[in-house]
Amino acid sequence: MPSPGVPVTSKILYGGDYNPEQWPRDVWEADYAAFGKAAIDTVTLGVFAWSYLQPDEETYDFDRLDAIVQRAVDGGKRVVLATATGAMPPWLAHRYPEVCRTDFEGRRHVYGQRHNHCPSSPAFRRLSAALAERIAERYAGTPGLVAWHVGNEYGGACYCDLCAAGFRDWLRARYGTLERLNDAWNATFWSHLFTDWEQVVPPNALSEHWRGPDHTAFQGITLDYLRFMSEAMLANYRDEKVAIRRHDPTTPVTTNFMGLFRPIDYHRWAADLDFASWDNYPPGPREHARMALAHDLMRGLKDGQPFWVMEQTPTITASRDVNPLKRPGVLRLWSWQAVAHGADAVLYFQMRQSKGACEKYHGAVLDHAGRTDTRAFREVAALGAELEALGDAVLGARTPARVALLFDWDSWWAAEITDGFNRHVKYPAVVLGYYRALWQAGAQVDVVPVTADLSRYDVVVAPALHVVKGDVAARLEDVVARGGSVLASFWSGRVDEDDNAFLADVPGPLAPLLGLRVEETDSAAPGVANPVTLRMPDAGGAGGSEQVDPDPVVSDAELVFEVVVPQGAEVVGTYGAEFYAGTPAVTRHRPHGGDGGEAWYVATGLDDTGLAWVVRHLLDRHGLVGPYAAYDDVELAVRERPGADGGVERTTFVLNHGLDAVDVPAHAAGVDLLTGRHVAAGEPLHLEPTDVVVLRED
Ligand code: GAL
Secondary structure (H helix, E strand, O other), X not given: OOXXXXXXXXXXXXXXXXXXXXXXXXXXXXXXXXXXXXXXXXXXXOOOXXXXXXOEOOEOOOHHHHHHHHHHHHOOOEEEEEOOOOOOOHHXXXXXHHHEOEOOOOOEOOOOOOOXXXXXXXXXXXXHHHHHHHHHHHHOOOOOEEEEEOOOOOOOOOOXXXXXXXXXXXXXXXXXXXXXXXXXXXXXXXXXXXXXXXXXXXXXXXXXXXXOOOOEOOHHXXXXXXXXXXXXXXXXXXXXXXXXXXXXXOOOEEOEEOOOOOOOXXXXXXXXXXXXXXXXXXXXXXXXXXXXXXXHHHHXXXXXXXXXXXXXXXXXOOOOOOOOOXXXXXXXXXXXXXXXXXXXXXXXXOOEOXXXXXOOOOOOOEOOOOXXXXXXXXXXXXXXXXXXXXXXXXXXXXXXXXXXXXXXXXXXXXXXXXXXXXXXXXXXXXXXHHHHHHHHOOOOEEEEOOOOOOOOOOXXXXXXXXXXXXXXXXXXXXXXXXXXXXXXXOOOOOEOOOOOEOOOOEOHHHHHHHOEEEEEEEEOOOOOEEEEEEOOOOHHHHOOOOOXXXXXXXXXXXXXXXXXXXOOOEEXXXXXXXXXXXXXXXXXXXXXXXXXXXXXXXXXXXXHHHHHHHHHHHHHHOOOOOOOOOOOOEEEEEEEEEOOOOOEEEEEEEEEOOOOOEEEEOOOOEXXXXXXXXXXXXXXXXXXXXXXXXXXXX
């Protein structure tokens, strides 16, 4: 059956996690009165309801959830109904100790916390599916039911005997024979030839690891365990989805992801979700590019289909050492940023503050006193009114990206568990560096898996594509053959899907495209810079017609310094220090001469100045530098959908993330959907800090 896709609604949904089982009925009434004041139309119910829905294995008791759901229905709310398996009840662990995880150190845990079931536990699988089935049976067809929310924030890992057995089964299915397994793991190294599947054990502190999860003697084993764990949890999600589908064939099913989250390969999960949703809790107050990257990554999971923000806090989180407030206007700005990047729902954790336990001070729409005259509530209500006024204006609209950024969990895992380079380099930080440069230049970017169709993009950026698998090298070559641009960075093309080095020059299958070989890789501690001078190759020397860049730019490169030998590529940047001073740090290859496109390589950790310079040259070739590229903190994001007249209906979001007001000339004429004001092209747009303009272009 085809996926139902993202829920069909008449406006951007607004509301969030609501757990009224923590307080008496009269408080519910006050809550709903407040929801009305804030135009809150959606509640997510039952995420942590397991222990009251099923007090023991033989007993289900739906009275409380019935009342909670009924109150939402009576209030005319849309309901996102959870399968209640985000946290296990105590009896489950007591009766079946196997449901508790065995940690990386090999310690079997006892009951406590949440998100911590063993994914291989037969008891967990049976009882979670049974609960999901009961819930689906009972609540399918509930008026306003808009989505099913399976589990909660899957993640982590287990190393128990059941998982060990599951790992062996998974390996048998993947490799078929021990010969193939031993080859994949390069098992002749350190005398690891396995002669019986039973000899395989999970890689952890008791076996292959030292100094923690990233230090392993056998990357192949650890990489496979990461893949296995991600798939074992996917099987848990599937158990529940199958149970739901027995009673409800059409309501969209999802689970809440976490953006750039290492333990789960969201690309491998994506096909099983009807739509993507994620929880946006940025680690700091000035993370606008990182949030944009995460939104684009989540949108890329379902080929550009709109996604949901399932959770964000109205004010503070509670789990960090320091939990600063969102400043006035920031909640609104970040919510519009999500919509600008393709969100068709903006939901909170949580509607009312928990009464006790570790999240009792976590931010909420309503505080413990239930006040509606707080700054937080006023901001929530003002945003609710805006979203209501916007109606269906951007629902379903897509991002018209001409730039793709490749994101790859295998490369993330393989690079970060690798010895020999620089442990200070983190895959998401490398990706974010490139993304930020694209974002600041105003490019619309799809963040996609390496299997994505690249034929629709002018520019494809592949940061730290450590693992080169499938036909990605050929597809990148195609981009350049038809005139497009490819940008790759250090650490790319090192290993195959098994994490074994290519028996060839680095960057392996990418070498012909990039026109170079990497001979050595130097590393330095953070803060040790090597100045890289960037200058476009002389037009004459390059055989092209481009202008010579009159002013070279100097970028402080850090952490990784590959020593590059060009094999057809032109030199764009050179190192300024060390024994490789004067050798290439950035190159450009035009394998088809003037007829085709360009393949750039950045062999070192350029700083933001250097990355911006490189990225803008690439974007410029295709006219993709945005109109506000000169303004550091002004973001432009675009959504398009078919218009009534057969044309394209284009809505552009202009967001000021800066700390100062700014005046920019409007990039187009249109109506600001938030104010109704018509703006002429070129007319000054005044944006106070956190201001947003939603321009329906004429
Ligand atoms: C999320 C989680 C919620 C709540 C929230 C607090 O990760 O799904 O249940 O704990 O964090 O920030």
